[in-house]
Amino acid sequence: MTAEVISTAQGAQSERRPGPQRSGRRSALKKISRFVRMIPLVPAIIIMVVFLAGPIIWSFYGSLTNAALSGANAANSSFIGFDNYVKLFNDPVFPQSLWITIVFTLASAVISQNVLGLGIALVVTRANKKLATIVSSTVVGAWILPEIVAAFVCYAYFSQDGTLNQILALVGLTGPNWLYTFPLLAVILANLWRGTAFSLLVYQAALNDVPPEISEAAMIDGAGGAKRLFFVTVPMIKNTITTNLMLITLQTLSVFTLIYVMTSGGPGNDSTTLPILAYKEAFRFGNIGYGTAIATILLVIGAIFSIIYIRAARPSKD
Amino acid sequence: MTTTTGPRPAKRKPRALSLASPQRRMSAILANSALVVVGVSFLLPLVWLVLAAFDPNATYQTQIPQTVTLDNFAAVLTPELTFIPMLNSLIISVGTATVTIVAALLAAYPLSRYQSRFNKPFMYTVLFGTSLPITAIMVPVYLLFVQMNLLDSVPGTILFMAASALPIAIFMTKNFMDSVPISLEEAAWMDGASAMRALGSIVVPLMRPGIAVVAIFVFFQAWGNFFVPFILLLSPSKQPAAISIYTFFGQYGSIAYGELAAFSLIYAVPVMVLYVVVSRGIGGSFALAGAVKG
């Protein structure tokens, strides 16, 4: 259902609503009423300013201090300029974690969820209707589960004596402890399992708007399945693909619970994405300032994607 | 669970049948087999959850229980483990959804009904807010809560969750509101009704399905949220089920697989049921109200 986000986002820029002022009611109180009628915005603004904008500004400031959970710096933290960032870029764990975050995001969201979601959405239009309903229900089911339950399920599935190795045993293979030997792969697959439904729902909606006549006309012209897909269908839903990619990228960037429960970022730092690293540094090791610097970098990455997304979500005419 | 699979099939079916060439049949077979593979892959992890919950000797293996038991459920259905945390989850989720909906409705009204130079930058800012990684601001949020004496406060946690849901909620609500014709309100204005009364008596009733979508969306996010209460709520008596299940797992998870599975099911079923009921009830509009423009 998050798909509305896309539609609403795209509708956001079009201020097509005729305001009541157009109905010709212009009074002397116009100026006051202009102010008064904006008052309903106030509660939302207050909540967002205090609880979103506040922490974001604080995040930038906090990353310039040596605040800590324990020790002398907990009592009196001081401003240390960009020391945390200097330390961060000299810490071998940071580039590793950044790389893991990129791999995790690209592999599980941009490639897997996106392609699989589109694939299923395309295939269900040709398949048996009952089967299609059952399969998409299953895919959506994994997505409806609370994240922590999904994480336990995946933990069980990938553990040494879990279901995946049971299946491998059926064909005579002895599987490793996936969570230990291939932790990044395990969390990527887990996120694929959990998140594909989002792309599926988005693409199903988008494909519904593609007039069937078009692709069938192409088929009559002799275009093969792959050709039709790449030259007819994909261009028609191009903007949906862009917005979907942005949304799942941002969702995946901030995945915490799934990884925290499955591997805690380990072994070593092999599945430590930036959110996990920020949590560990700030709360587990008590280096609040340093953890905040990591979080700030994550915020900046998110902001860059947000801006790209906003541009991409503009009405197609410009 | 009903999903949005194959909506509007009527449009397509006659053509599809008329084109039932051998090539078409081949592609249907391929499509069906591909779907079976995908379906089974997605189903397998869930099967473990259900089977283990009823298995007195559950392990991480997927196995048919030799005897079916409800003992796992009985063991976790205690006030400490389940009832209080589930009640807390309910309070937090309903509270978050309520605050969010009220604030979003109020905010959406002027945005949808009046033109102002303020609208555009506001919507851009909010749009920017929809895509912020909330995980990244938990450290400063914790510090803010300390400063404001809101740590371990349920209302504080609700307000933060509402804040993180508001950008998306405002968008969705404004979009739904845009599709309610303004002519009805104009009649009310003529009669002297205030904007707020028009909102309450005309707009809100007309966009009830839309409000339900937003409310459910926010409710789901709050219900499944682990990280926010994990940092902001410290007393066990205030913590939601997501935390109690994590604590349980940390303590017994490596031994009590069956109970963990049973606990997970109890926690997941309410949202599952809600999803089915609401998607049935509101149908297409719930799933993908307002066409996804391309």
Add this chain to the structure above:
Amino acid sequence: MKKRAAVAISVIAVGSLLGIAGCTSTPSDSSEKTIKVSYIKTDAFTALDDLFTKVKPEFEAANPGVTVELDPIAATDDDYKTKLALSHRSAETAPDVFYEDQGNVRSDAEAGYLLALDDYVAEWEDWSEFTDAAKQAGAGDDGKIYSVSLGTDTRAIWYNKTVMTNAGIDVPWEPQSWDDILVAARKIKASDPSVVPFNLYAGTGTGEGSNMQGFYELLYGTDLGGDALYDSESNKWVVGSDGFTESLEFLKTIYDEGLALTPAQALDPNIWKSVFGEMFPDAKLGGTVEGSYTPSFWVEGGSFEWPEYATEMGATAFPTKDGQAPGGVSMSGGWTLAVGSKSENPQLAFDFMAQALSFENALEYDNVNAQIAVRKDVAADDSYLGANPFVGAVTDLVEVTHFRPSTSIYNQISVEVQKASEAVITGKMSPAEAAASYDAAVTSIAGDDMVIEK
């Protein structure tokens, strides 16, 4: 005009922000006093909960109008410490009395979380019963007393006699060097590959425990002995020592040869439950380094009842590397009780704590939880000496035991040690690389002038 509206709105918004911030702290009702007590309670550790549950009604009866609010936290040691640190930041959530790892006392005292207790203990008649070492364990960097010890511990090798005998090793087994351990472990592996020969914890999974029951037994048994981690003469952290690399090499040997648990198991925070609950009782583990409190898990009423432990298990000192003097290594830690600096009723909080630490209560707690007594009167009591068959053996280890460096940055150093051992057992780094990376991290934490090359 529209601009002015926007300005007005933001003024309102900011005003309300301040309003919210200003009016949230509500003064508590003074006629009813509440003492909040935070501590760990898990399925495997209920001794403290039992103690507080017993003291609570007694204390409330003696102090009318006072309510003791018990706040047991179900968590691993690491999660508990994080939770506790988070709650200390705010007066609303900070507990009055809490369970505090002795290793965190200095750091938390410096952070201003702990109340200095000097004035309170001065008027407490029981204070003279505490040993000097115990008093010192609760001191801060400034020399003031910040917490009172509940009990201490030592660490020994606990081994399964059946496994040893089956592998042809004579019991009582008394390894004199690291090589003796390797020889025995290899024998066990050869005689029964399904048995884990010898476990030494490592990595970040078990947190501080992996150092206390693993790496430090190795490190403190190398040539620098008690000064291997922190040089007591110069008060600087040791970097570049052979002992550090040798200790990592030993870990690498036992993990690479499959003599220890698998690295995946070692990183599981709950693995110790399998060690106590399954592996030793099932004779699937040869030996492990564990605390003197080990019998508390197996006694009647313990978490993993196994009465046969008294005859099945043996305890012996962990050897120094080549058997150099003093011939054995042990580590001591322990937990304390402390009073929060933000407590509104510090005297009541201290009184509650003092009552929990009385002779009868300390005796009961030390016996049930197999702690080494820190009160002289408890240590001399017959029931303490006879609490389990190993009391004598583990108490003797006090002579060769070491304490962790008493500095406020110790906890950060500890994390670096855990990271180094994890990197080695998982094969990410060679012992030399891990030691170099540890040196760099320690230098960055402590500062260039606070490390010493050895």
